[in-house]
Amino acid sequence: MSISKTYTISELAREFGITTRTIRYYEDEALLSPGREGQQRIYAEKDRVLLKLILRGKRLGFSLSESKAILALYEPGGSNRHQLQTMLNLLREKQESLRLRLEDIEMMQSDLLEAEERISRALTDGQENGDPDSHKQN
Amino acid sequence: MSISKTYTISELAREFGITTRTIRYYEDEALLSPGREGQQRIYAEKDRVLLKLILRGKRLGFSLSESKAILALYEPGGSNRHQLQTMLNLLREKQESLRLRLEDIEMMQSDLLEAEERISRALTDGQENGDPDSHKQN
DNA sequence: GTTCTAGTTTACGTAAACGTAAACTAGAAT
DNA sequence: ATTCTAGTTTACGTTTACGTAAACTAGAAC
Numbered sequence: 001m002s003i004s005k006t007y008t009i010s011e012l013a014r015e016f017g018i019t020t021r022t023i024r025y026y027e028d029e030a031l032l033s034p035g036r037e038g039q040q041r042i043y044a045e046k047d048r049v050l051l052k053l054i055l056r057g058k059r060l061g062f063s064l065s066e067s068k069a070i071l072a073l074y075e076p077g078g079s080n081r082h083q084l085q086t087m088l089n090l091l092r093e094k095q096e097s098l099r100l101r102l103e104d105i106e107m108m109q110s111d112l113l114e115a116e117e118r119i120s121r122a123l124t125d126g127q128e129n130g131d132p133d134s135h136k137q138n
Numbered sequence: 139m140s141i142s143k144t145y146t147i148s149e150l151a152r153e154f155g156i157t158t159r160t161i162r163y164y165e166d167e168a169l170l171s172p173g174r175e176g177q178q179r180i181y182a183e184k185d186r187v188l189l190k191l192i193l194r195g196k197r198l199g200f201s202l203s204e205s206k207a208i209l210a211l212y213e214p215g216g217s218n219r220h221q222l223q224t225m226l227n228l229l230r231e232k233q234e235s236l237r238l239r240l241e242d243i244e245m246m247q248s249d250l251l252e253a254e255e256r257i258s259r260a261l262t263d264g265q266e267n268g269d270p271d272s273h274k275q276n
Numbered sequence: 277g278t279t280c281t282a283g284t285t286t287a288c289g290t291a292a293a294c295g296t297a298a299a300c301t302a303g304a305a306t
Numbered sequence: 307a308t309t310c311t312a313g314t315t316t317a318c319g320t321t322t323a324c325g326t327a328a329a330c331t332a333g334a335a336c
Contacts, residue, residue: 010312020313025294039301040313053249056242061199063292073253084261091254095247102243104194109236111191115211116229123222148282158283163324177331178283201322 007043015048016055026054031068060101070094145181153186154193164192169206198239208232 009020026032027041031054034041043051050071057067073087147158164170165179169192172179181189188209195205211225211232 008312019295021296022294024314029293039315056246058293059199059239059242060246061197065292070250073257074249076256081261084257088254088257088261091250091257095250095254098243098247098250101197102240104197105236105240105243108194108198109233111212112208112229112233112236116226116233118214119211119222119226119229123219123226146282157325159326160324162284167323177285196323203322 005045007048009041009043012043012048012051016051018055023051026051026064029064029068031064031071060098143183145186147179147181150181150186150189154189156193161189164189164202167202167206169202169209 009023012023013020027034032047032050034043034047036042053071054067057070069090073091147161150161151158161170165172170185170188172181172185174180191209192205195208207228211229
């Protein structure tokens with residue numbers, strides 16, 4: 001038994017900058033299933049990791065149901081060969097979509113860099129030659 | 139005057155695999171403003187590029203209003219120094235968020251790779267020792 | 277001349293992902 | 307004993323990003 005630290009819902013909410021409503025919603029959608037101590041939810045480290053992965057998926061534009069499907073791949077679940085093959089296919093599909101998103105990011109990065117250079121030039125040019133039109137405002 | 143090819147709304151819809159409703163919606167939200175020929179919308183190459191950028195942003199999880207703000211940075215608009223500085227700040231902010239997303243992708247990629255190896259092993263292991271209906275649970 | 281075919285406007289409907297308010301519970305602090 | 311302070315359930319509300327249907331227009335095809 002390694003660590004067994006637990007968390008309350010508001011601790012997790014604070015850590016990840018989300019509301020408790022959000023965390024409960026993920027449970028409604030069956031992405032989380034924390035333990036209970038009486039009426040209160042009690043989150044284990046495993047739940048915290050799951051939450052982190054869900055939020056990562058969200059930042060990458062995955063829907064909750066997509067994230068749910070991805071999370072299922074991390075579990076040692078797979079029993080028969082057919083299920084394993086299905087999981088493997090889904091995995092490769094997701095990997096491919098990640099590759100595409102990575103390309104999207106790289107393209108957008110280079111676009112933003114260009115824009116930055118252009119604006120930087122506009123700024124320094126304005127400094128050098130006085131920017132004829134804007135002697136009024138600084 | 140380089141190219142001046144134009145597109146109808148359904149041509150663009152077909153090319154990008156979206157509906158005309160979506161394209162008109164983006165216009166409602168002021169992300170596009172195509173010309174008109176009588177009552178019909180007529181899209182120039184510039185509009186096509188904008189649409190492409192909007193969809194790219196969408197894939198990366200940006201909201202339409204975020205994309206709108208980003209697209210504004212590509213226009214040679216900036217007039218006074220204050221506006222240029224604001225744009226520059228927003229640009230760097232977006233670049234930073236892209237860097238973070240890139241990290242997210244890399245982490246998810248390595249997670250998926252691990253999962254793939256695990257499942258692959260489960261498959262070949264099952265092949266080696268027969269696995270006759272898995273009489274025990276994992 | 278009518279019937280297709282795209283296109284248009286207007287407007288109500290919808291799924292996802294929460295926000296927000298109300299009403300309740302249970303332990304801690306005063 | 308009451309008042310905080312989390313936590314809980316239930317349920318209706320809201321925003322974003324479109325879907326979908328209805329009713330109209332205008333040129334092309336038959």
